[in-house]
Amino acid sequence: MAKRSAGVGTPASTALAAAGIPFTLHPYDHDPAAPSYGLEAAEALGVDPERVFKTLLADTELGIMVGVVPVTGLLDLKALAAAVGAKRAVMADPAVAERRTGYVVGGISPIGQKTRHVTVVDETAQLFDTVFVSGGRRGLDLELAPADLLAATGGTYAAIAKEGA
Incomplete structure (x- = not known):
């Protein structure tokens, strides 16, 4: 995997490069009218949508948490709360x-x-x-190994997706 492409650096690609984590940047033409940014990315990049993951933030009594789920599904807030030891989770305000x-x-x-x-x-x-x-802006995705995604985020795996889009 290439480490980066000139001219499209973001905090995400900079963090991966600094950590020595291999990744490939995949820029694509973003359509602001696309109903689903994730499904748009899968189509534009010609990859199985189940391999494209979206990043969602949820608010819990323990603070803001990040859930990363396939674009073909939804974040199961109860499952996320259970995974982090919280009583409940709600989607964070976009702002x-x-x-x-x-x-x-x-x-x-x-x-x-x-x-x-x-x-x-x-x-x-x-x-x-x-x-x-997401590579840190609309129209840019990062491709990396799942284990490297965990390493870069300090994350864990759990069953936090549910059916639906």
């Missing part, structure tokens, strides 16, 4: 998510966030040699 991560909604990467958060990656990521996550 809070942007402030805490330094990224815009639709381009939030689980890597290189302004504030480091407890991160849980859906266990299905382990089914693939590599997965795709």
